[in-house]
Amino acid sequence: MSRYDLTRRGLLRTGMIAGAGLAMPTIFTSRANAYVNEPKGGSVTFGFNVPQTGPYADEGADELKAFKLAVKHLNGEGDGGMLGTFSSKALKGSGVLGKKVEFVTGDTQTKSDAARASAKSMIEKDGVVMISGGSSSGVAVAVQSLCQEAGIIFMAGLTHSNDTTGKDKKANGFRHFFDAYMSAAALAPVLAKQYGKDRKFYMLTADYTWGWTQAASMKDFMEKEGWKMVQDVRTPLASTDFSSYLAPVLSSGADVLILNHYGGNMVNSLTQAVQFGMRDKQVNGKQFEIVVPLISELMAKGAGKNIQGILGSSNWNWKLQDEGTKAFVKSYGTEYGVPPSQAAQTCYVQTLLYADAAERAGSFDPCAVGKELEGFKFDGLGNGPTLYRAADHQCFKDVLVVQGNEKPENEYDLLNVAEITPVDKVMYEPDNEFFKGGELGKCNNGAA
Amino acid sequence: MLGLERKDFVFLIVVLALTLAAPILLNPFPENSALAQFNAGYPDLMQRIAIFAIFAVGFNILFGLTGYLSFGHAAFLGAGSYAAMWMFKLLSMNILPAIVLSVLIGGLFSLLIGYVSLRRSGIYFSILTLAFAQMSFNLAYSVLTPLTNGETGLQLALTDPRVLDAANNSGSLPDTALFGLAMNSTTKVEMLGRVFQFNVGYYVCGLISVLMFYVALRIFRSPFGMMLRAVKSNQNRMNYTGLSPRPYTLAAFVISGMYAGLAGGLMASMDPLAGAERMQWTASGEVVLMTILGGAGTMLGPVLGAGFIKYFENIFSKINETVLHGWFSALPHAIQDPLVWLAARFTGEGWHLTLGVLFMLVVIFLPGGLVEGGQRIGGLFRRRKTDDPEHHPKRAPHVAE
The missing domain is CATH 3.40.50.2300 (Response regulator)
Incomplete structure (x- = not known):
C-alpha cells in the first residue's frame, strides 16, 4: 500500500495547482454566440420531448412518428407531405437555411420534473434550437417556462389547458393546438x-x-x-x-x-x-x-x-377533405400504415411552422423566429386559414365538433365530423377572464 | 485532519478532487465522435448527480446505519423544494435563504413523520413512511393546490413580490443566484476537440455535496454513529443495557430528512420549479435503489448509486432507434434490423429494463453493491497479505427488527 504523507506545504501546493486549474477557464473565453445554441456546422438540431412511458405514452409515440416524418420532409426525403400545400413557400425541402435538420428525442414521462430534465439535457448537451412535443398541459407549461429561461423556442404539442397561452404564457412559447x-x-x-x-x-x-x-x-x-x-x-x-x-x-x-x-x-x-x-x-x-x-x-x-x-x-381529424389533410394523411399512411391522430398533426404542423419561420427570418435566433411567427397567417396545413396571434402566441382556426361514429367501417373510422365551427365563433380577447393574469414577457435568446 | 483519520481524510480529498474535475472527467469523448452520446459532462446532469448524491448519502445515514428502511424520503425532498420555491417567490432569488428554509422544513417535516412512524419497526415502519409520503404527494397534487400549484408545479412568475430584490423591469424572469453569481452561468472551454462546461450551479451543488459527505463521514465515525449501528445489529440487546433506541433512530431520521430537504432546496435552486411528482413513491423508491445499488452502509456507495442511476436515466433514455441504426449501419439489413430491435428494448424508453436487470444482477451477485464490486476487483490485483481483517469487518446482516 502506498503511503500518503500530508504536510502543510504539500497541501498548499496542491491547493494552488488546483486553484490555478480552476481559474484556467477564465483565460480561454468561451466562443461568442449571438444566441444560445447557434448552429455552426452543416446541421441544426431540434428536440422532440414526448411521453414515451406513462399514461400518455400512446399519444407520445404518435407524436414522435409525426416529428420524424416532418424532419424527413424538411430534408427533402419522402413525398413532402404538407410542404406542398402550405401557403408559405419559403421551405424548399433542402433543410432549413441550408442546414440539414437533425433531431434528438427525450422522455417526459408525463411528469414536469422529468420533462424539464430531459429538455435541459437537450439544450445543454445536444444544443437544440427548438423543443416541441408533450401531451399534458402540466408538462407543456413547465417546459415552456424552461425554454423561456434558457432562451430557445418552445413549440407546444398536445396541450389543451387555457393556461398554456393564458396565465402561463411565455414569449418563447407557441401553441398550435386549440384550448378548453x-x-x-x-x-x-x-x-x-x-x-x-x-x-x-x-x-x-x-x-x-x-x-x-x-x-x-x-x-x-x-x-x-x-x-x-x-x-x-x-x-x-x-x-x-x-x-x-x-x-x-x-x-x-x-x-x-x-x-x-x-x-x-x-x-x-x-x-x-x-x-x-x-x-x-x-x-x-x-x-x-x-x-x-x-x-x-x-x-x-x-x-x-x-x-x-x-x-x-x-383540433383536427384525418377525415377532413382539404388538400393539406389529404397530403398529410397520404404521406403518414404510406410511412406507418395508419391514419395520423390529432396529436400527430399538431406536432407535424408545429415543426413545419418553426422551420418556415426560421427560413423567413434568415436565422435561428429565437427572437427573430418568434417575430416571424407572431401574427403569421397561413393556410394549407389541415385546419384552414389560421392566425398565430401575437398577443398570446395562440393559433386561431376552425374547431371541429365530432361525434362517435355509429357505424364504423374499419377500426380507424371512429369519429365523424359533426360540425365545423368557424373561427370567429371561438375567438376571444387576450384579456378574457379565462386567460388573463399572465404576461408574455420579452423574448429571450439566451445571449448574456 | 478536520477531525478525521488520515485514511478518511485522503478519501475526502479524493472525493473533492473528483467533484472539482467532474466536468472534464465526465466528458471523455470528442464532440463529434459517435461516442459523444455517452458524455455526461453537461451542467444539468452533473447537478442532478451531486444533488441525488446528497439525498442518498443522507438516506444512508438512516438506512445504512440503523437498518430502518424508509419508503417515504421523497416527501422531505419535495417539501424542501416547495419551501425553496416560496423563498424565491416571496423573499429573494438568492439561493441561501431558500436552502436554509428547505433544510429546516425538511427537518421539521421528518420530525413529524418520524415521531409517528418510528413507533414501529421493520416492514410496518416502511409501510407507515410510504403511506405518509403518498399522503403528502396527494396533498401537494390536489388539496394544497394554492400552496403547491398542483400538477403544473410551483413556478416563478413576473408578478412575485421578492421583497429583498431590486424591482425587475426586464420583462423576463430573474435567475437564481448566490450573491449575484447566477446559477445557470456556464463557461465553455474548447480543448482537444471537447467542449468542457464549467457551470456555477454545478460547483455550488458539488461543493455542498462534498461538505455533506464530510458531515456524514463524521457521523459514521462518531459514537453516535456507533449507537446507530447498535440499533441495526440488535435492538433488544440495546434495550437490555438500558438504552432506548428511539432517540437515536429519531435523530437519524431527522438528519436524513434534513439531507433530503437540502437536496430538494438545491434542486429548486438549480431549476426553479417544484412538481408534486418529486414526492411520489417512485421517487422514494429511487433513493432506496441508489443506496442499495451502490452499497448500503458504505460511504461511497450511495454516491456511486446516485451517479449510476442518473446517468442511465439521462443518457440511455436518449438512445433512440435512429441512433441505433446509425451504430449498426455497417451491418446488412437482415442482421441490422433485429439487432436494432433488440437493442431498442434496452435503450430509449426501455432504459428502465436495463436498470432493472443491472439491479437484479447487483443484488444477486454483489449484495454489498457496486462498492463491493470495486473491492472485489481491487482484491484481485492486491496480494493477499494486505487483505487485513481489520479493514474488512464481517458484514452486519440487515435486520428487519
Missing part, C-alpha cells in the same frame, strides 16, 4: 341544438390545470345556453375506478353528464358510465346524454363501442 375555451365555445351551441335548452348537467373533472379550465369553460358556456349545473365533482388524475363518482349522478336530477377527462381516465369513466346503463335512462322525461368535451382518436379507440354517438370536440 374554444372547445366549450364550439360545443355549446351544438349541444343546445341537439339536446334542447332546458337541461341539467353534472360534471366529473380531472383534478388538475387542464380539468379545471375545461370545467370552468364548459360551465360558463352551457349556462349561457340556459343549462343548469347540478354539481362539478373533481376526480384524482390517478383514479381508474369511477363507479363511486358515477353512482350519485342519476339520483342528482341531472340529465346530462359531462366528462372532463382525457386519455385513460376518459376511457374508464365513459365505459363505466355506459355500464351503469346511463345512456338508456330517461331523466326529467328526457333521454340521458353523455358529453366528452375533448375527444381524440386514441381515446375513441380505447372506449370502443361506448364512444358511438358521443359528442365532443377535436
Whole structure:
C-alpha cells in the first residue's frame, strides 16, 4: 500500500495547482454566440420531448412518428407531405437555411420534473434550437417556462389547458393546438341544438390545470345556453375506478353528464358510465346524454363501442377533405400504415411552422423566429386559414365538433365530423377572464 | 485532519478532487465522435448527480446505519423544494435563504413523520413512511393546490413580490443566484476537440455535496454513529443495557430528512420549479435503489448509486432507434434490423429494463453493491497479505427488527 504523507506545504501546493486549474477557464473565453445554441456546422438540431412511458405514452409515440416524418420532409426525403400545400413557400425541402435538420428525442414521462430534465439535457448537451412535443398541459407549461429561461423556442404539442397561452404564457412559447375555451365555445351551441335548452348537467373533472379550465369553460358556456349545473365533482388524475363518482349522478336530477377527462381516465369513466346503463335512462322525461368535451382518436379507440354517438370536440381529424389533410394523411399512411391522430398533426404542423419561420427570418435566433411567427397567417396545413396571434402566441382556426361514429367501417373510422365551427365563433380577447393574469414577457435568446 | 483519520481524510480529498474535475472527467469523448452520446459532462446532469448524491448519502445515514428502511424520503425532498420555491417567490432569488428554509422544513417535516412512524419497526415502519409520503404527494397534487400549484408545479412568475430584490423591469424572469453569481452561468472551454462546461450551479451543488459527505463521514465515525449501528445489529440487546433506541433512530431520521430537504432546496435552486411528482413513491423508491445499488452502509456507495442511476436515466433514455441504426449501419439489413430491435428494448424508453436487470444482477451477485464490486476487483490485483481483517469487518446482516 502506498503511503500518503500530508504536510502543510504539500497541501498548499496542491491547493494552488488546483486553484490555478480552476481559474484556467477564465483565460480561454468561451466562443461568442449571438444566441444560445447557434448552429455552426452543416446541421441544426431540434428536440422532440414526448411521453414515451406513462399514461400518455400512446399519444407520445404518435407524436414522435409525426416529428420524424416532418424532419424527413424538411430534408427533402419522402413525398413532402404538407410542404406542398402550405401557403408559405419559403421551405424548399433542402433543410432549413441550408442546414440539414437533425433531431434528438427525450422522455417526459408525463411528469414536469422529468420533462424539464430531459429538455435541459437537450439544450445543454445536444444544443437544440427548438423543443416541441408533450401531451399534458402540466408538462407543456413547465417546459415552456424552461425554454423561456434558457432562451430557445418552445413549440407546444398536445396541450389543451387555457393556461398554456393564458396565465402561463411565455414569449418563447407557441401553441398550435386549440384550448378548453374554444372547445366549450364550439360545443355549446351544438349541444343546445341537439339536446334542447332546458337541461341539467353534472360534471366529473380531472383534478388538475387542464380539468379545471375545461370545467370552468364548459360551465360558463352551457349556462349561457340556459343549462343548469347540478354539481362539478373533481376526480384524482390517478383514479381508474369511477363507479363511486358515477353512482350519485342519476339520483342528482341531472340529465346530462359531462366528462372532463382525457386519455385513460376518459376511457374508464365513459365505459363505466355506459355500464351503469346511463345512456338508456330517461331523466326529467328526457333521454340521458353523455358529453366528452375533448375527444381524440386514441381515446375513441380505447372506449370502443361506448364512444358511438358521443359528442365532443377535436383540433383536427384525418377525415377532413382539404388538400393539406389529404397530403398529410397520404404521406403518414404510406410511412406507418395508419391514419395520423390529432396529436400527430399538431406536432407535424408545429415543426413545419418553426422551420418556415426560421427560413423567413434568415436565422435561428429565437427572437427573430418568434417575430416571424407572431401574427403569421397561413393556410394549407389541415385546419384552414389560421392566425398565430401575437398577443398570446395562440393559433386561431376552425374547431371541429365530432361525434362517435355509429357505424364504423374499419377500426380507424371512429369519429365523424359533426360540425365545423368557424373561427370567429371561438375567438376571444387576450384579456378574457379565462386567460388573463399572465404576461408574455420579452423574448429571450439566451445571449448574456 | 478536520477531525478525521488520515485514511478518511485522503478519501475526502479524493472525493473533492473528483467533484472539482467532474466536468472534464465526465466528458471523455470528442464532440463529434459517435461516442459523444455517452458524455455526461453537461451542467444539468452533473447537478442532478451531486444533488441525488446528497439525498442518498443522507438516506444512508438512516438506512445504512440503523437498518430502518424508509419508503417515504421523497416527501422531505419535495417539501424542501416547495419551501425553496416560496423563498424565491416571496423573499429573494438568492439561493441561501431558500436552502436554509428547505433544510429546516425538511427537518421539521421528518420530525413529524418520524415521531409517528418510528413507533414501529421493520416492514410496518416502511409501510407507515410510504403511506405518509403518498399522503403528502396527494396533498401537494390536489388539496394544497394554492400552496403547491398542483400538477403544473410551483413556478416563478413576473408578478412575485421578492421583497429583498431590486424591482425587475426586464420583462423576463430573474435567475437564481448566490450573491449575484447566477446559477445557470456556464463557461465553455474548447480543448482537444471537447467542449468542457464549467457551470456555477454545478460547483455550488458539488461543493455542498462534498461538505455533506464530510458531515456524514463524521457521523459514521462518531459514537453516535456507533449507537446507530447498535440499533441495526440488535435492538433488544440495546434495550437490555438500558438504552432506548428511539432517540437515536429519531435523530437519524431527522438528519436524513434534513439531507433530503437540502437536496430538494438545491434542486429548486438549480431549476426553479417544484412538481408534486418529486414526492411520489417512485421517487422514494429511487433513493432506496441508489443506496442499495451502490452499497448500503458504505460511504461511497450511495454516491456511486446516485451517479449510476442518473446517468442511465439521462443518457440511455436518449438512445433512440435512429441512433441505433446509425451504430449498426455497417451491418446488412437482415442482421441490422433485429439487432436494432433488440437493442431498442434496452435503450430509449426501455432504459428502465436495463436498470432493472443491472439491479437484479447487483443484488444477486454483489449484495454489498457496486462498492463491493470495486473491492472485489481491487482484491484481485492486491496480494493477499494486505487483505487485513481489520479493514474488512464481517458484514452486519440487515435486520428487519
